Amino acid sequence: MRALLAFTGSRGDAQPGILLARELLARGHSVTLALSPNLVDFATAHGIAAVGFGRDSAELLRTQHDDHRFRSPNPRQRVRAVLDLQRRGVVEAVRDLLVLAPGHDVVVTGMAGEEAAEKAARRLGLPLAAVHFFPIHPNRSVPVLPTAWGARIPGALNRRIWSALRWARDAALEQPLSEFGIVEHSLPDRVSIQAYDVDLFPGLAAELPDRHPVTGFAVDVGGFLSTPTDPALAAWLDAGSAPIYVGFGSMAVDDPAALVTMLRAVCARRGHRLLLAAGWAGIEPALSPELAIVEHVDHASVLPRCIAAVHHGGAGTTAAALRAGVPQVICAIQADQPYWGRALERLGLAGTVRAADLTATELTALLDRVADPNLVARAGAYAHRFAINGVARAVDEVESLVPLSYSTPVSSHAGRPQ
Numbered sequence: 001m002r003a004l005l006a007f008t009g010s011r012g013d014a015q016p017g018i019l020l021a022r023e024l025l026a027r028g029h030s031v032t033l034a035l036s037p038n039l040v041d042f043a044t045a046h047g048i049a050a051v052g053f054g055r056d057s058a059e060l061l062r063t064q065h066d067d068h069r070f071r072s073p074n075p076r077q078r079v080r081a082v083l084d085l086q087r088r089g090v091v092e093a094v095r096d097l098l099v100l101a102p103g104h105d106v107v108v109t110g111m112a113g114e115e116a117a118e119k120a121a122r123r124l125g126l127p128l129a130a131v132h133f134f135p136i137h138p139n140r141s142v143p144v145l146p147t148a149w150g151a152r153i154p155g156a157l158n159r160r161i162w163s164a165l166r167w168a169r170d171a172a173l174e175q176p177l178s179e180f181g182i183v184e185h186s187l188p189d190r191v192s193i194q195a196y197d198v199d200l201f202p203g204l205a206a207e208l209p210d211r212h213p214v215t216g217f218a219v220d221v222g223g224f225l226s227t228p229t230d231p232a233l234a235a236w237l238d239a240g241s242a243p244i245y246v247g248f249g250s251m252a253v254d255d256p257a258a259l260v261t262m263l264r265a266v267c268a269r270r271g272h273r274l275l276l277a278a279g280w281a282g283i284e285p286a287l288s289p290e291l292a293i294v295e296h297v298d299h300a301s302v303l304p305r306c307i308a309a310v311h312h313g314g315a316g317t318t319a320a321a322l323r324a325g326v327p328q329v330i331c332a333i334q335a336d337q338p339y340w341g342r343a344l345e346r347l348g349l350a351g352t353v354r355a356a357d358l359t360a361t362e363l364t365a366l367l368d369r370v371a372d373p374n375l376v377a378r379a380g381a382y383a384h385r386f387a388i389n390g391v392a393r394a395v396d397e398v399e400s401l402v403p404l405s406y407s408t409p410v411s412s413h414a415g416r417p418q
Contacts, residue, residue, distance in 0.1 A: 094177065244275070
């Protein structure tokens with residue numbers, strides 16, 4: 001089987017693509033892994049050749065951070081900002097995928113860029129597997145608004161609003177996608193791979209479409225895509241008490257210096273060390289007995305050694321912290337992040353606040369809350385619920401889309417489409 005894996009977006013979006021590529025290659029299939037251009041080296045560092053497609057995801061995230069409509073109190077402004085973001089880079093992504101896709105038997109994509117991958121698959125008549133890191137199918141069970149009053153919206157109305165938002169997204173993409181004409185095939189087959197823990201959203205499992213297999217894939221990210229812990233960081237962890245972990249992944253931070261000052265003060269008052277993963281926030285590395293600032297950490301090996309995890313609520317980081325059994329404080333910034341915060345808070349596994357509202361007082365109160373022995377015990381117990389074969393099951397679904405008699409070998413691609 002020849003598989004084109006197209007995963008645009010941030011590092012968290014790329015990691016599942018790398019995991020799938022690794023498993024497909026191990027089974028003897030041929031793979032072209034296509035990522036945002038700025039993440040090609042990230043895949044290479046994990047032993048998987050990749051090709052860039054679409055636009056630089058760091059650039060897109062900076063553009064989003066600078067768009068004040070995302071922080072507007074007006075819901076219409078926020079929706080318009082999201083729809084505008086959906087349009088950015090979609091034309092470039094489709095063009096690149098139309099160069100890469102011929103000669104493959106199946107297209108596999110993530111949530112970010114799913115529309116571009118579907119357009120390419122339809123043009124070539126290829127089956128499509130979409131890996132969903134969040135429940136985006138219209139449903140009754142996930143409040144369409146991640147707020148206390150959003151949870152009180154009647155289920156039937158909640159589902160209709162999700163459907164309306166999906167229609168608005170499709171309408172927003174109609175114009176940029178129209179550049180590629182209307183000559184396209186129907187998809188021979190399609191499967192949606194549920195890559196999150198469905199139990200975090202009570203009632204959702206009964207609503208999932210038949211072709212939406214439960215894999216628990218996202219919880220595998222921290223455990224399988226691992227890198228050796230830096231020796232200096234390993235020595236720092238060994239040299240003192242369990243730290244508080246803070247990381248905002250690919251998210252930008254308005255005032256990095258002020259954030260570090262606030263975090264250091266809160267941790268010092270609590271008598272805890274601080275481990276800060278700077279990610280894409282532009283914070284300089286540092287190492288002292290009470291503070292470690294590094295670019296990234298291996299969640300699987302580091303989070304179990306922390307007393308709490310304070311983070312942005314990305315799907316991969318949330319799942320990694322759940323798997324580690326560590327209490328969480330989720331400081332949501334955008335997209336699906338507030339939904340994870342609300343979901344874990346409802347289950348008594350985390351505290352949550354908007355990152356824009358994070359202060360020393362608020363963080364102290366939330367750390368007090370997640371230090372409650374009952375919450376700590378629940379977090380530890382939840383860690384044992386996860387399956388460890390999510391990636392393999394996801395690849396089973398991809399294989400099911402392509403009868404072996406129809407696939408022939410092809411060498412892996414490298415380099416960027418011209």
